[in-house]
Amino acid sequence: MSTATAYGEYETEWRRPTVFYNHTVKRLTYAGLIAFILWNVWSARVSPERLVYGFGQASALFGGMFPPDFGVSIGASGIETDRRFWRIYDGMLETLAMSIVATAVGVLLSIPIAVMAAENIAPRPVYYVGRAIVSFTRAMHELIVGIVLVVGFGFGALAGVIALVFATPGFFAKLLAEDLEDIDAESVDAIRATGATPLQVLVFGVLPQVLPRLVGLTVYRWDINLRASTILGVVGAGGIGAALTTSFDTYEYDFSMAILLTIIAFVLLGEAISAYTRRRVQ
Amino acid sequence: MGTVDADQSTSEATDRPGSATTERPKTWERYDGRTRLLRFLGLLGALVLVALSYQALNVRYDYVATAPENIRNLLGRMYPPDIAYSGAIVEPMIHTVNIAVVGTIFAILLALPVAYMGAENVTPNRGTYALGKFLIVATRSVHSIIYALIFVIIFGAGVLAGILAITFRSIGFIAKLLSEEIEEIDETAIEAVSATGANRLDVVIYGVVPQVKAAFVGISVYRWDINVREATVIGLVGAGGIGVELNNRISAFDWQAVLTILLAILVVVLVSEGLSAYARRKIR
Amino acid sequence: MLTTKDLRKVYSTGDEALKDVSTRIEGNEIVAMIGPSGAGKSTFIRCINRLVEPTDGEVWLNDKNIVDLSEKELREARRDMGMVFQEFNLVERLTVMENVLSGRLGELSTWRAFRRKFPPEDVQMAYATLDRVGLAGHENDRADELSGGQRQRVGIARAVLQRPKILLADEPTSSLDPETSRAVMDLLTEIAREEGIPVLINIHEVPLALEYTGRIVGLSQGKLVFDGTPAELTEPVMDRIYRAGEQAEASAPDERTSDEREPSAVAEPH
Numbered sequence: 001m002s003t004a005t006a007y008g009e010y011e012t013e014w015r016r017p018t019v020f021y022n023h024t025v026k027r028l029t030y031a032g033l034i035a036f037i038l039w040n041v042w043s044a045r046v047s048p049e050r051l052v053y054g055f056g057q058a059s060a061l062f063g064g065m066f067p068p069d070f071g072v073s074i075g076a077s078g079i080e081t082d083r084r085f086w087r088i089y090d091g092m093l094e095t096l097a098m099s100i101v102a103t104a105v106g107v108l109l110s111i112p113i114a115v116m117a118a119e120n121i122a123p124r125p126v127y128y129v130g131r132a133i134v135s136f137t138r139a140m141h142e143l144i145v146g147i148v149l150v151v152g153f154g155f156g157a158l159a160g161v162i163a164l165v166f167a168t169p170g171f172f173a174k175l176l177a178e179d180l181e182d183i184d185a186e187s188v189d190a191i192r193a194t195g196a197t198p199l200q201v202l203v204f205g206v207l208p209q210v211l212p213r214l215v216g217l218t219v220y221r222w223d224i225n226l227r228a229s230t231i232l233g234v235v236g237a238g239g240i241g242a243a244l245t246t247s248f249d250t251y252e253y254d255f256s257m258a259i260l261l262t263i264i265a266f267v268l269l270g271e272a273i274s275a276y277t278r279r280r281v282q
Numbered sequence: 283m284g285t286v287d288a289d290q291s292t293s294e295a296t297d298r299p300g301s302a303t304t305e306r307p308k309t310w311e312r313y314d315g316r317t318r319l320l321r322f323l324g325l326l327g328a329l330v331l332v333a334l335s336y337q338a339l340n341v342r343y344d345y346v347a348t349a350p351e352n353i354r355n356l357l358g359r360m361y362p363p364d365i366a367y368s369g370a371i372v373e374p375m376i377h378t379v380n381i382a383v384v385g386t387i388f389a390i391l392l393a394l395p396v397a398y399m400g401a402e403n404v405t406p407n408r409g410t411y412a413l414g415k416f417l418i419v420a421t422r423s424v425h426s427i428i429y430a431l432i433f434v435i436i437f438g439a440g441v442l443a444g445i446l447a448i449t450f451r452s453i454g455f456i457a458k459l460l461s462e463e464i465e466e467i468d469e470t471a472i473e474a475v476s477a478t479g480a481n482r483l484d485v486v487i488y489g490v491v492p493q494v495k496a497a498f499v500g501i502s503v504y505r506w507d508i509n510v511r512e513a514t515v516i517g518l519v520g521a522g523g524i525g526v527e528l529n530n531r532i533s534a535f536d537w538q539a540v541l542t543i544l545l546a547i548l549v550v551v552l553v554s555e556g557l558s559a560y561a562r563r564k565i566r
Numbered sequence: 567m568l569t570t571k572d573l574r575k576v577y578s579t580g581d582e583a584l585k586d587v588s589t590r591i592e593g594n595e596i597v598a599m600i601g602p603s604g605a606g607k608s609t610f611i612r613c614i615n616r617l618v619e620p621t622d623g624e625v626w627l628n629d630k631n632i633v634d635l636s637e638k639e640l641r642e643a644r645r646d647m648g649m650v651f652q653e654f655n656l657v658e659r660l661t662v663m664e665n666v667l668s669g670r671l672g673e674l675s676t677w678r679a680f681r682r683k684f685p686p687e688d689v690q691m692a693y694a695t696l697d698r699v700g701l702a703g704h705e706n707d708r709a710d711e712l713s714g715g716q717r718q719r720v721g722i723a724r725a726v727l728q729r730p731k732i733l734l735a736d737e738p739t740s741s742l743d744p745e746t747s748r749a750v751m752d753l754l755t756e757i758a759r760e761e762g763i764p765v766l767i768n769i770h771e772v773p774l775a776l777e778y779t780g781r782i783v784g785l786s787q788g789k790l791v792f793d794g795t796p797a798e799l800t801e802p803v804m805d806r807i808y809r810a811g812e813q814a815e816a817s818a819p820d821e822r823t824s825d826e827r828e829p830s831a832v833a834e835p836h
Contacts, residue, residue: 010690010691010693010694010697011689011690011693012686012687012689012690013686013689014663014667014684014689014692014693014705015682016661016663016664016682017661017706019564019565036383037383037384037387040379040380040383040384040387041384041387043376043377043380044377044380044381044384044441044442044445046441046442050437050438050440050442051437053437053438054436054437054438054442057435057436057437057438058436061432061435061436093338094338094339096335097334097335097336097338097339098335098339100331100332100335101332101335101336101339104328104332135552135555136548138555139511139547139548139551139552139555140544140547140548140551141511141512141514141515143427143515143518144514144515144528144544144547147518147528147532148356148544151352151356151532152349152352152353152356153346153349153352157339157340157341158339158341158346158349161339227425228425230425231425231427231428234427234431234518234519235518238339244428244431245431245519248431248435260424260428263424263428264423264424267423267424268419268423271423468658470651470653470654470655471655471656471657471658473617473651473655474649474651474655474656474657474668474721474724475657475668475671476617476644477615477617477644477647477649478644478645478648478668478669478670478671478672478724478728479641479642479643479644479645479671479672479728480641480668480671480672480679481641481676483676484671484674484676484679487676487679487680488657488660488664488668488671488679489657492657492659492660493657493658493659495659496659
């Protein structure tokens with residue numbers, strides 16, 4: 001046992017300091033948060049009948065989904081493909097093409113916007129405009145933009161591509177601007193101190209720090225655009241989405257399942273490519 | 283006598299054991315020949331890909347020609363927004379926020395065990411690890427809209443389908459980021475807390491939670507922010523919220539009402555983004 | 567008080583880190599364990615509280631064989647062994663006070679630990695101990711805001727809070743500058759004396775070992791090759807401990823005779 005030391009004069013209570021202004025504020029905030037959440041849950045309450053109804057529907061749905069029908073079968077003359085297969089094929093091809101074109105154009109547009117939105121590079125008023133563009137394009141979901149553009153450009157991939165191009169700066173320019181703001185000012189200053197021209201400073205000082213990230217971000221955005229392209233068709237803006245909704249509407253659940261599996265496969269592939277490239281580049 | 287040149291130093295170097303005699307290269311290039319070729323091919327390949335894709339899209343140029351006029355037309359019909367209509371938006375908007383909040387909460391609760399299972403350093407065994415990873419990948423790969431389509435078929439149109447769609451999609455997102463955070467914790471702290479004789483749960487509370495708490499809150503708030511945006515559109519396929527109203531107004535060609543809705547969405551999303559950014563800043 | 571018998575550790579890579587190490591530490595000894603990197607010092611000290619599982623052998627703390635204990639019993643036993651780490655091993659995001667009080671986690675219910683509701687005696691002891699290690703007033707600082715020396719003091723305070731029967735220190739000064747190292751060694755040895763408990767210190771810097779401890783144990787390639795007082799730690803002995811791994815070196819000619827390079831039989835403990 002340890003020899004007893006006189007602790008008498010020391011405090012007996014201790015409270016963990018809080019990030020909030022004080023403990024009362026903390027309690028109020030937590031209480032408010034919980035009240036807010038409870039209100040939301042109450043507001044969205046669901047009747048038990050709904051749930052029961054749902055289970056019946058679910059079994060019908062999942063029963064119809066298996067086995068999935070890709071439109072491929074082994075026939076007399078080898079592998080035969082029917083209409084369904086080609087619908088998937090065309091749809092995914094269009095989806096893929098949309099994602100690539102949208103990313104290319106979107107990234108090119110985002111770069112100047114990113115420069116505008118970088119606090120350390122752009123002058124104040126330009127900075128605010130840049131940030132406003134980023135916020136605005138980020139706030140509107142691609143589907144909404146897609147719907148509006150379908151009215152202007154008609155059904156089809158064009159509306160979808162433009163919708164994605166519109167949405168890209170909100171993500172790409174935002175992250176790129178943050179990277180530009182984070183660049184090591186000292187190494188840039190060092191380059192500048194050697195008497196380099198602004199362009200040389202850009203190429204030797206800024207670019208090397210930003211380039212790998214640029215490539216990584218592009219692939220990352222492509223992955224996101226690929227996912228978005230798969231569902232733009234739901235509002236008629238091109239891609240496999242249209243085939244998906246149609247199949248649901250016509251109760252062709254086995255076809256729906258095939259489309260779903262294809263979409264998932266492509267999304268996973270895109271993710272793998274994105275992760276691999278980003279690892280290699282950075 | 284006075285000058286030392288490269289040849290002299292290399293000849294002296296041969297006397298010392300173990301040192302190589304190399305000539306200094308005359309030029310410096312950032313990448314060697316092979317890497318440069320690869321980079322060039324990579325860039326070329328990307329350009330070809332883009333060109334081919336553009337081809338594949340079969341862009342209808344007549345549409346492109348009429349588009350600016352159509353857009354101008356549309357914008358003209360949208361403006362000014364229908365103020366009187368804004369009263370009708372309130373309830374669907376509240377539903378939208380409900381969907382986002384409840385969906386995120388459910389997702390957080392369900393994501394905790396999934397993240398725990400999917401984190402290599404805390405998962406109980408290989409089986410749970412595989413299960414965790416599978417759940418993460420499976421739920422992440424499906425867009426909320428697709429979940430919404432499915433749940434509308436199952437539970438009928440309405441808010442329930444929307445909540446479930448948001449929940450399922452978010453589980454994978456949150457669990458993935460959270461499990462990555464857990465995998466990166468400082469093991470030495472865990473070691474020390476174990477060495478005091480604390481039990482497993484204490485080690486988690488004192489060792490793991492403090493290290494991931496900040497990131498966890500950040501991830502959850504981030505996902506809530508994204509979910510607000512997603513909740514605005516799942517109504518387009520019937521899963522409740524403002525999207526339903528939007529769909530109706532568009533079908534009715536009521537463009538001024540549409541603009542009102544779009545503006546309302548913009549405001550709500552910006553507010554949630556502001557709250558989210560604020561909260562994430564405070565949490566450090 | 568602490569006895570190890572034929573302690574053996576073989577890692578899954580086949581590396582035999584400890585070879586039949588037997589030693590004994592009594593009531594209030596201050597013991598330093600020295601040896602080159604990779605000799606097994608860290609493995610040895612971690613086998614005592616089973617942060618590393620021994621492959622073979624026994625570790626007796628008073629009347630309990632640590633190696634045989636169940637998980638629950640091990641947790642109880644660990645409460646009696648306070649450990650100080652080379653990298654301090656604090657929970658960086660928690661405050662100093664929480665880190666210090668984590669020494670009491672073994673005695674506290676999980677719910678109270680979650681609520682951070684520690685018994686008043688523990689809080690008092692924490693304040694007193696922080697004062698004693700020279701960190702009064704830093705209770706609310708986050709651990710990662712402190713310097714290395716301060717962090718190690720928190721680590722020491724945490725160990726003291728356990729009211730342990732023995733202190734184990736794994737290279738507590740290796741990450742610190744010389745002046746801070748001396749302050750930490752001062753603290754460790756003073757506390758051990760005041761509390762009347764033994765302390766085992768793994769240490770790299772032999773001069774510190776000579777100055778602060780009354781008994782030195784030398785580990786080389788997993789074997790105990792020396793056990794004696796600082797006075798007995800002569801140059802040939804040092805060679806035995808530190809040079810045993812090196813065979814004939816081609817470059818600088820060695821003035822010592824060849825038989826002094828071989829590790830000799832384990833010296834009998836006094």
